[in-house]
Amino acid sequence: MPQSVQNTTPGVLYTPDTSAQVGPFPAKPSPLTIATDILSRLLAVTVAPRDVALVSTTVVGTLFVFFLLRYVLYPKWRKVIPSPMRASFPKVSPESLAKQVYHPEVLPGARDVRTPYGTIRVYEFGNQNGPKVLMIHGISTPCITLAPLAESLASRGCRVMVLDLFGRGFSDGVGDLPHDERLYTTNILLALASSPLPWTGDRAFKLIGYSLGGALAASFATTFPNLIDSLVLLAPAGLIRAADFGIVARVMFRSGLVPERLLAMATKKRLQRPIAATAKPRARPSLKQETSATEQIAEIAVSETSAAMVPPEETPLEIRVDEYVRWMVVHHAGFVPAFMSCIRHAPLTDQHETWETLGKVMGPGRVAVLLGEKDEIVDWCDYERDGLPLLGGHERVHWKVLGGSHDFVMTHTDDILREMKAAWTMGATEPGHRCRHLKGRSTAPVSA
Structure with missing residues (x-):
């Protein structure tokens, strides 16, 4: 043995x-x-009794401090974070909701869809037999930014569906999953499945995406090209250059080195501050300027509601939407976590492969890209240089540059409607005047 x-x-x-x-x-x-x-x-x-007590106290104290700091600085978000309509604290009164530009009755055909991820707010209205149009909003605002377009399309005979993405408006937040294209594809499919009308089949509906919604729409269309009759991308994210965020911003939001709670506090503070408080009239911020990391990232959000930089009589809707975003920061516990997770995981940058695939799976005339000439986030020259060739050029894409900045979905609604009508009836466009960065090149310029 x-x-x-x-x-x-x-x-x-x-x-x-x-x-x-x-x-x-x-x-x-x-x-x-x-x-x-x-x-x-x-x-x-053999250890002396005094040393045993000292070691034990040190171990217990260290563990206590460790778990306390972990709880305080790295909170674990709930799986489902209730929207302001369902949250128990802070309790939002119906009167408070009614005063906001976005309230539960702002659009017809409202329904709350219960899912394993929480409740999704969906609006569906318009001619039941008309062409179906699904619209997806941006990173910081709920579907109210698309309300003028949605109502105009419905008045023209379309069946329109808009929804609040997870963590915005009256949809619950999702706290335990990354807010990437997979989660939002599920978000879209759940909304479609909740309709009493069929939204599936060959080329069943037209898809419109704005800002972050444009990036999500592009990803959705590459996955389900047979469902999409036509795709309209309004100032879409996706080809924003990651380098434009700056090294500090990328480290803060994507490295995981900065404690979650501290990052949330900084983001909340920036999103609650009116743009006019830090901007000169009509001055448009740039991600390329030397600003703080949270300032750089937050400009993506506030650029969707930049009405405070223009006279109130020009864009009253935008001013109220800007106020609503600050209200949502306080009253929707899922908004800031969703926003930060989007910065980390959503397809905001470097989606060239997706655009190339989109150009292959969507036929000629089925994709329209509309950009704002003074957009401070989505540079139309960069997009023309990087994105237009990936989609096949003017021969295959309806590509137009309109007036306005990143919030042009509210300021230039009629122009967008005109171009969408042209895209849906005529298809691709002929090139117009040339972007200054492309002078002397063979790439076809954009139209103005």
Whole structure:
């Protein structure tokens, strides 16, 4: 039989006994034998009572501080974060909701869709037999930004569906999953499945996406090209250059080194501050300027509601939407986590492969891209240079540059409607005047 494990060397917990051998090889003790021997030697060490108390206190104190800081600085978000309509605290009164530009009755055909991810707010209205149009909003605003377009399309005989993405408006937030194209594809499919009308089949509906919604729509169309009759991308994210965010911003939001709660506090503070408080009249911020990381990232959000930089009489809807975003920061516990997760995981940047696939799976005339000439986030020259060739050029895409900045879905609704009508009836466009960055190149310029 093998001898018990022995160790005669001071300071060494375990040395195998090779006295018992099987053939030419030493006997191999079992893991249980090794563990038992090590434990017995540790327990045999004599420690003074005072030292035991000191070590115990140090261990307990260290563990307490560790778990306290982890709880405080790295909160674990709930799986489902209730929207303002369902949250128990802070309780939002119906009167408070009614005062906002976006309230539960702002659009017809409202329904709350219960899902395993929480409740989704969906609006569906218009001619039941008309062409179906699904609209997806941006990163920081709910579907109210698309209301003028939606109502105009419905008045022209379309069946329109708009929804609040998870964590915005009256949809619950999702706290335990990354807010990437997979989650939002599920978000879209759940909304479609909730309709009493069929929204599936060959080329079943037209898809419109704005800002983040444009990136999500592009991803959705590459996955389900057979469902989409035509795709309209309004100032879409996706080809924004990651370098434009700056190294500090990328480290803060994507490295995981900055505690979640501190990042949430900084983001909340920036999103609650009116743009006019830090901007000159008509001055448009740029992600390329030397600003703080949270300032750079938050400009994506506030650029969707930049009405405070123009006279109130020009865009009253935008001013109220800007106020609603600040209200949502306070009253929707799922908004800031959703916003930060989108910065980390959503397809905001470097989606060239998706655009290339989109150009292949969508036929000529089925894609329209509309951009704002003064957009401070989506640079139309960069998009023309990087994105237009991926989609096949003007021969395959309806590509137009309109007036306005990133919020042009509210300021230039009529222009967008005109171009969508042209895209849906005529298809691709002829090039117009040339972007200054492309002078002398063979790439076809955009139309104005």
